[in-house]
Amino acid sequence: MRYSSRLFLYAPFLVLIVIAIAAMLRWWTVADAFEIWLLHANGREIAPGIRLRFASEEMGGFPFRVDAVLSGVALEAKCARASVSWRAERFAIHRLTYGRVQEIFEAGDMQTLSWTMPGGAAGRLVFTPGSLRASAILSEGALARFDLDVAGFSSREISGARAQLHLRRAPSRDMIDIAISAEALRLAPELQAGFGPEIPHMILEGRIAPATPLSQFLSGRDPWCAAADKWRGSAGSFRLDRLDMAWGKTSAEGSGQLTLDGLHRLDGTLQLKVAHAEQLSASAVGTSHLSGALDRLAHATGTPLEATAAIDHGIVTLRRGRKPYAESANVGSIGALY
Numbered sequence: 001m002r003y004s005s006r007l008f009l010y011a012p013f014l015v016l017i018v019i020a021i022a023a024m025l026r027w028w029t030v031a032d033a034f035e036i037w038l039l040h041a042n043g044r045e046i047a048p049g050i051r052l053r054f055a056s057e058e059m060g061g062f063p064f065r066v067d068a069v070l071s072g073v074a075l076e077a078k079c080a081r082a083s084v085s086w087r088a089e090r091f092a093i094h095r096l097t098y099g100r101v102q103e104i105f106e107a108g109d110m111q112t113l114s115w116t117m118p119g120g121a122a123g124r125l126v127f128t129p130g131s132l133r134a135s136a137i138l139s140e141g142a143l144a145r146f147d148l149d150v151a152g153f154s155s156r157e158i159s160g161a162r163a164q165l166h167l168r169r170a171p172s173r174d175m176i177d178i179a180i181s182a183e184a185l186r187l188a189p190e191l192q193a194g195f196g197p198e199i200p201h202m203i204l205e206g207r208i209a210p211a212t213p214l215s216q217f218l219s220g221r222d223p224w225c226a227a228a229d230k231w232r233g234s235a236g237s238f239r240l241d242r243l244d245m246a247w248g249k250t251s252a253e254g255s256g257q258l259t260l261d262g263l264h265r266l267d268g269t270l271q272l273k274v275a276h277a278e279q280l281s282a283s284a285v286g287t288s289h290l291s292g293a294l295d296r297l298a299h300a301t302g303t304p305l306e307a308t309a310a311i312d313h314g315i316v317t318l319r320r321g322r323k324p325y326a327e328s329a330n331v332g333s334i335g336a337l338y
Helices: 003-041 212-218 224-233 289-301
Strands: 045-047 050-053 056-060 065-078 083-096 102-116 122-128 131-139 142-155 158-169 176-187 198-209 237-247 250-260 266-275 305-312 315-320 328-333
Touching: 003 056, 003 065, 122 158, 142 212, 212 224, 224 250, 237 266, 250 305, 289 305, 289 315, 289 328
Parallel strands: none
Antiparallel strands: 045 050, 050 065, 056 065, 065 083, 083 102, 102 122, 102 131, 122 142, 131 142, 142 158, 158 176, 176 198, 198 237, 237 250, 250 266, 266 305, 305 315, 315 328
């Protein structure tokens, strides 16, 4: 056999061996760097105001991705007047060793979400998901997209078939698109607010603008509260394009716009169209300001009720139609968000 014939015979195998060795070296390089970063980050801030802790880690995923499986994970985001923390018994990070910069996250077993608000108010939610998956895509060193999907979750306070959150930096506009949805929610008695235990569906779609003041936070350089202050100081607003939900016998559609005042309280208005509010029972109406206000306005105007939810420095008022001096009812107040 001539030399040229042997070359054509063995060359494909040599190319495959070279590719395999390159993939192996690439995996070890990425895996070693990621493991070193994790060990160094444990117990420290991975971004301003955000601290990561875990009990143990294990690396895997050879050869096309790097998998870090962590146990006893705690992630805390803290500011001067507010904080939120999340704990998981098991947590996995999957990072591709090629292509776009994307990380995929999975969490299992019991999860604990805790938070504190200005003034010392605190809350805690312990839940177990059937599955919890998320993904983050980076572009030019900043978060460009984040997706969260939780299926089959249950807790003492709330359970549901599915809940999703999607955030995306709009490619051609200075804004962040946001979408939240939930299916087949079931609430504990203390959360029902007079409407009943079941929320068959909820969809919320909107946009945060401008996005530029948040860029340092999305790049991991600003604490979230400092970024929120920059956004608020730049006439930042949340535009609600679509609200569609059913709660017990009542359903609502809406849109509007919200901002933050200097004390981090909500300001703005929401235009609502509420159906079947007049079917709330007498016992239900007395359990919350919201159900009572809806019942009163619905019986005065008929159904569907067209109303405006006006939020003035955190104080919420529900009034009939869009006129400022129309019949109205106080709903309550929302404190500072941070």
